[in-house]
Amino acid sequence: MDALLVLQQTLNGLQLGVMLFLMAAGLTLVFGIMDLINLAHGSFYMLGAYLAAWLTGLLGAFLPALALAMLLTGLVGILVELTTLRRLYARDHLFQVLATFGLILTFNELIAVLFGVQPIFASPPPALSGQVTLLGAPYPAFRLAIIAVGALTALALWWLIARTRLGMLIRAGADNREMAAALGVDVARLYTLVFALGAALAALAGAMAGPILAVRIGMGEDILILTFVVIVIGGIGSIRGAFVGALLIGLVDTFGRAFLPALLGAAGTSLASMAIYILMALVLGFRPRGLFPAPA
Amino acid sequence: MRRIGTMAVAVLCGVAAVPVDAEELRIGLLTTLSGPGSGLGVDIRDGFKLGLEEKGGKLGGVAVALVEADDQRNPDVAVKLTDEMLSREKIYLMTGQVWSNLALAMMPTLARAETFFISPNAGPSVLAGKQCSPWFFNTAWQNDNNHEATGAWVQEKGYKNVYLLAPNYPAGKDALTGFKRYYKGAVAGEVYTPLDQMDFAAELANLRAAGPDATFIFFPGGQGINFIKQYDQAGLKEQIPLFGAAFSFSQDILPAVGDAAVGAVNGSQWSPDLDNPINKAFVPAFQAKYGRLPSLYAAQAYDTVLILDAAVAAAGADWPDKDKFREALRAVRIETSRGPFRFGNNHFPIQDFYAREVVKLDDGTVTNRLLGKVFSDHQDAYAAECAMP
Known part of the structure; x- marks a missing residue:
């Protein structure tokens, strides 16, 4: 029984981890390559969740809705980059924080106008709404699907970054922006593309989160802090760091919540909610630039 | 406007x-x-x-x-x-x-x-x-009242081993205190989660392992939606009945959770079909x-x-x-x-409380229906400490 519980909690941890990875991958690219602190990354997550939930109702099928939600959110990302963020690259981080915080408020109110203030309905597609029996214990099928989607996305991103021309440009941009620009890379267009990719990944995370979480205004801010913890632990600008960091956070958080309260009582409850921040402090103590720092 | x-x-x-x-x-x-x-x-x-x-x-x-x-x-x-x-x-x-x-x-x-x-x-x-x-x-x-009503109902229905979950903040602790004021059976587990927690997978796996005969929750707003959906997706709803105060099963939450909440029983001072x-x-x-x-x-x-x-x-x-x-x-x-x-003397209501059940109507609307009255002329537990006459 205990081994079974550990297995289930490991799956739970992995599932939380890949969800965080989908968010962190986009955020770390934007932060690392464009040197832009984007607090509104969570808004793309919320937008993805709302669009996927709404389109699922409209189209009657989850997968096309998911694809369309990613596409639309990517387009919104392009629009935001062109109209707002482009003016902020040269500015201090404080301006970026202010402007992207403004974007959060704008998106929250936009959602209120479009969908109303009450949370909206989202459920897993019928084929994934049941449970799968793993070693005799039921486990929600949709959570397994999240793990699969996250793993596939990680592979696809690795391929994109390591094996394609666009990936080469992204790596060049992350390593040395000025040099890449001097060698004729259209950095402005690269930035727009990277930002749209990040927005679409956040939308994927939101669309996959919709069926298990509340699709509501402010849902993006809930996950944003954890996402920042992930990229700080992983090393800013590193996809591999984001992957390892996200899984670490997912597992540590889940195991902390699952087992510490039973071991330590009320102190365990408090310790469990601090566990990931303790982890972050430890990692930063030994590796101040994260586990996989992008080369300076 | x-x-x-x-x-x-x-x-x-x-x-x-x-x-x-x-x-x-x-x-x-x-x-x-x-x-x-x-x-x-x-x-x-x-x-x-x-x-x-x-x-x-x-x-x-x-x-x-x-x-x-x-x-x-x-x-x-x-x-x-x-x-x-x-x-x-x-x-x-x-x-x-x-x-x-x-x-x-x-x-x-x-x-x-x-x-x-x-x-x-x-x-x-x-x-x-x-x-x-x-x-x-x-x-x-008074904040405790709807939890007290749920506790009294769970007690009356003969549940003996209840698992309790609430967010880790004063109202969460008050909720479980209110529930336990009228529920006298065993507590299979008492779990406080951070107020901003979104995913309850870890807690649900522990809950299943503890094998209670009922679950009582206080999760308002978004947390309630998350918990109810995940409880249903984990296949727990059919095995272990879900109880809570009206706040986790009110009309601001039900449209967002749909069928996942159907069958849950909750305590309230009001119901749309009263x-x-x-x-x-x-x-x-x-x-x-x-x-x-x-x-x-x-x-x-x-x-x-x-x-x-x-x-x-x-x-x-x-x-x-x-x-x-x-x-x-x-x-x-x-x-x-x-x-x-x-x-009452402390300027809080003296009123009746009911148990409601989440149902799905023929037109697909998910809403609450009365099960029965739990308290008549109920006053909160703090009124006696108030010095006002």
Whole structure:
């Protein structure tokens, strides 16, 4: 029984981890390559969740809705980059924080106008709404699907970054922006593309989160802090760091919540909610630039 | 924003000092209208406005000027807007507040200004017991009450081993305390989660391993939606019945969870199908005006209008005299959308409580239906500590 519980909690941890990875991958690219602190990354997550939930109702099928939600959110990302963020690259981080915080408020109110203030309905597609029996214990099928989607996305991103021309440009941009620009890379267009990719990944995370979480205004801010913890632990600008960091956070958080309260009582409850921040402090103590720092 | 009859709706920001008409009852409606939690604030505003509209924009025959503002669920903003409403808008009484932590932050300012605070929702135990105030009235319930009703129902139905979950903050602890005040069986587990936790997979795996015969939760708003969906997806709903107070199963949550909540039993002072003439008129009127079913929050705000109307009418021309108005308010005994209502010595309600079950109607609407009455003329556990007579 205990081994079974550990297995289930490991799956739970992995599932939380890949969800965080989908968010962190986009955020770390934007932060690392464009040197832009984007607090509104969570808004793309919320937008993805709302669009996927709404389109699922409209189209009657989850997968096309998911694809369309990613596409639309990517387009919104392009629009935001062109109209707002482009003016902020040269500015201090404080301006970026202010402007992207403004974007959060704008998106929250936009959602209120479009969908109303009450949370909206989202459920897993019928084929994934049941449970799968793993070693005799039921486990929600949709959570397994999240793990699969996250793993596939990680592979696809690795391929994109390591094996394609666009990936080469992204790596060049992350390593040395000025040099890449001097060698004729259209950095402005690269930035727009990277930002749209990040927005679409956040939308994927939101669309996959919709069926298990509340699709509501402010849902993006809930996950944003954890996402920042992930990229700080992983090393800013590193996809591999984001992957390892996200899984670490997912597992540590889940195991902390699952087992510490039973071991330590009320102190365990408090310790469990601090566990990931303790982890972050430890990692930063030994590796101040994260586990996989992008080369300076 | 609608303008209703003679009622002047003023936007707070940027409006210069308003000359005060002695004949006018100025009411501040400060609630959460944007961001997370705004679903509750909007229901309170809409319920209040519907009530006021039905009274022709008057309470007890006195014209009302309603001043609305959005607290953004932020205690600092709430206190600042309270100050502005007092100094600029010269409000006679304040209402609308959803959250206990905001209400507690606003209370010292309002008490110092000797201004009535009629809470249509927030009912913290602090204000019900030793620190009860002549300036504070609650027209909904003391925070523990709906949890107590659920506890009594679970006890009566013979459950012996219940697993309890709530967020780790004062209202979460109060909720489990309230539940255990009437549930006397064993506790299979008592889990407090961080207030911002979204995913309950870890807790649900532990819950399944503990093998309780029922689960009791207090998760309001978004957390409630998350928990109910995940409980259903884990296949637990069919095995272990789910209980909670009305806050986790109210009409602001049910459309977002759908079938996942069907069958859950929850304690409340009100239900959309409660059989009394006022409720039978209120529910369709709300639905016609706003295109959605009212939640208990909307019903509480609507009842607040009825209670204020009765108090102003009873005080008559003397209503601007605050002592006379308070006496009139304390003496209110009326029928409301939840049935008979009166205040106890601590200015919190004495009323009936019910058990409701989440059902799916033939047209697909997911809503609550009454199962039975749990308490008659129930008063909160803190009233005896309040020094007011």
